[in-house]
Amino acid sequence: LTNIFEHKVEQQQAWVRVVNVTENDTDPLKWAPNWPAEYDGYKRTALPTKTRFGGHGGSEALPEEKLTRDPWLKRMFLGYAFSLDYRDRRGHAYMLSDQEASLRLTKPQSGSCLHCHASIMPLYRELGNGDAMLGLERSSAFSYEELNQKLRASGHAHPVSCVDCHDPKSMSLRVTRPGFLRAISEFANSDGEAQAFPSIQEWRVGKREKPYDPNTDARRSEMRSFVCGQCHVEYYCGKKMPLTFPWQKGLTADAIEAVWNETTFKDGTPFSDFEHAETGAKVLKAQHPEFELWSQGIHAQSGVSCADCHMPYQREGATKTSDHWVRSPLLNVNRACQTCHRASETEMLRRVDVIQQRTYELLQRGGRAMVDLLDAIMLAKKAGVPEAELAQALLLQRQAQWRLDYVAAENSMGFHAPQEAARLLAVAIDQARQGQLSALSARAAHELTGKPEVP
């Protein structure tokens, strides 16, 4: 009986604002009295979680080092900060401290890094005199340490916070990050396939008078993914160019590669993330393209959003709230999957496992092909093959490495788009082996001075 009574009371309390919150309230604690259930969930992102390929495990100071687990990653990144330290992700609560602790910061990094690791909007507005987009642009001139200090001093040094995804007045979802706002509008303006985004399809056949703006044009179901797309995306973030999400031609790995290939730095040199320390190839680095890979999968194209799986609704007393403990859905199959899928929890876990296992097997196969390619190039160099004759092998290294890294850096081990991930790995493997063939035949031709003719 008391139970019913409690329910009734809670029902009325939903959404009673105990305190007022504003654009500058980056501390989630401030929001807690109004929305205690959401706040409780949010706080739990500090708890350790572990699945076969997800989460970060126990209570160690830092998550596991990917470079130790897969040495071919380290080899692939030689010459770049990622070869120093590259770890598993973990909960949102750690995003700022994990960044600060990374040995990648022993190389000079740009202030733009904070775009996705802190509740940065007030600082952007400050830097841009009210214009956040300008603020972001200015942020790339700062070193990471300088901007981090400014942030700490401003009192906004929190991980992603309520105000980053919610309008404090209406609590509607909204996107705040300038990087995303610009890029999604560029994407809308491209002719890249947009099956997952009905509002972009509509905008494209509509008047196009104003640039596409997710905060006014997107549907609620799209916003449930856009808020995540602010950060879980491929980017360039360095000193040579402002923070860029490369979506001008579409959201596929191939379209993104094409954008990078056509990009030049201010000094006119063609875009690349780094020069590979061993081979000298000018290569790319892919970072967590969850949003992009998801967009190529059947879930996205059926309207299933990130929040559907990673923040499923849960019943708390007499109201339903979104679980703000953003984490692997495999820890919460009942709510995350079974509202849509009738299969048992064991069966859902088995399905994911089959998909991830296939991806993992191909990924390791790709890693072996990459190592063989690097070996072949180095042997050719040792044998004195001139630079020019290795151009093709180096180009193939760039292409293969892009795709292999794309799937490796994506955090769902292929689940977000199983067939597409397998396709990318197949192409990566082909390119790596072709590079190896090119290096081998260049070396053979060199050692035979001209013979056998390269087939």
Place this chain on the structure above:
Amino acid sequence: LTNIFEHKVEQQQAWVRVVNVTENDTDPLKWAPNWPAEYDGYKRTALPTKTRFGGHGGSEALPEEKLTRDPWLKRMFLGYAFSLDYRDRRGHAYMLSDQEASLRLTKPQSGSCLHCHASIMPLYRELGNGDAMLGLERSSAFSYEELNQKLRASGHAHPVSCVDCHDPKSMSLRVTRPGFLRAISEFANSDGEAQAFPSIQEWRVGKREKPYDPNTDARRSEMRSFVCGQCHVEYYCGKKMPLTFPWQKGLTADAIEAVWNETTFKDGTPFSDFEHAETGAKVLKAQHPEFELWSQGIHAQSGVSCADCHMPYQREGATKTSDHWVRSPLLNVNRACQTCHRASETEMLRRVDVIQQRTYELLQRGGRAMVDLLDAIMLAKKAGVPEAELAQALLLQRQAQWRLDYVAAENSMGFHAPQEAARLLAVAIDQARQGQLSALSARAAHELTGKPEVP
């Protein structure tokens, strides 16, 4: 208006048997008066149909030649009857006449070929004195021509017929083909993953007193695929061994390869389908593994059977029948797919297209890798590389060709298990390129008499 009256009347109808049918009634016309709707559908399998990758198109005498469309197929099959004539499939009505018309018959073929191309059971019973299994075994001693003549003389020269899938007394589904009966029982007895087959899982944990028998043990939903698994499967059908479905280790392409690798002919030589005319590699031929690939996909593992998509229910007045016009489900999306999927017809077609396009692209990529491999081996041979040093390249040809052919010969262009098909192609490409590397470095080593050392 009459329509409504009819509805009301039909609602009351039950199965009225106008004529009696028996085990020896292979002529579907005999069954027509009892089940006119099913018979009408069955007859329509003679109509031409066409989708992007399915069906066979217009009213030409014979379907399109695959060898012309994809010349790499022809090259891959050199030395085997499949390099003479290899066409698109079409409707069931043509199965016997298309076989008879095939130029593959210009090479001696075994009588067992009829197992899947005619209503053959009465003839098997005759050959085996009532024991069909024995009849099948004896059939391999006959040449195709001999047995075909016997069949024609017996009056049973019909394509797959009612009696092949239905018990004439109860009209229950049943499987008749000895090849399937033996193989599915062997598979049940293996520890191959059987996610798609609940009754096999049960049999395995049960007493196992009697061998697994689909006709008594399988569920109805499984029978709706087993009847197709009688023919839409990988096989060996030649003179050196009775007809074999290679399922003793499981239903994956890898498990089947393992079975072939461990098989020897009676004369003790290791199993292979043919010797490649150019390279001399002892290779395998994969035939239409629809049942096997389907079993690895999410549909099979969710209990969706062949008949669900290829023979969906349809309403005729107030009664429901299974559409016996077995054909591409893309010609019938509403019934075939929308019965389970909530997306629109256009959207379902688009989804299939995305899946098939990705598979097609990888398949062609695999074809190029295969041609490069064959070229590399031939160059090495020309350069005088001794046989022994090419052993690895030839082995890799066998492995790569097996997987490439497996996906090419499967008739859904990857749809039945999209990620698995992409995985197989990725592995095929890797193997083909590794074979090429092996041949190239053998040639280089040979031409340099010992140098550079093979990496």
Place this chain on the structure above:
Amino acid sequence: MSQWRKKWALALALAIGIGTGIGAYTFRYAEGLSYFSKDPRACANCHIMQQSYSSWQMAGHHTVAACADCHLPHETIAKYLAKADNGWRHSRAFTTGNFPEPLEMIPRSRAILEKTCQGCHEGLVQGMLSQGNEAPACLHCHSDVGHGERLGLGGPFGSTALEARQMPAHGVKRKP
């Protein structure tokens, strides 16, 4: 539900249908009047609706909601308009046999459903509805509340789910 409203709605429905005299006959004959009853068996009067009826009986809501609770607006006027609309469209379709099978819900029907879900579950989903932008689509996640998994014409996931999954191979019967 008052008597005069029933009559008013019937009149409206017939007025739409009367254009072709035959429409009225059809409507009556095919038990079109059942559109004006709350009894779920009334919907099942058409064999086309049989599948929906039997699957509804197996789904969670059958003890708390009947067809009309979900498929017709809860506000009186809107309810009768919808009844007339459905009544006319379904009767005509039934007569001509001209409709897709499995059935496809039209957007109007979908919109009604969304509203009726909210109607009963207002308290629970208050938080979801309180956000400024458009309401979430309940059917995106809960499309199986009324009838279980989508049924179409049957098959292993339809009203024959239990049958197909559990029935041994023998005993195929013509389905009604």
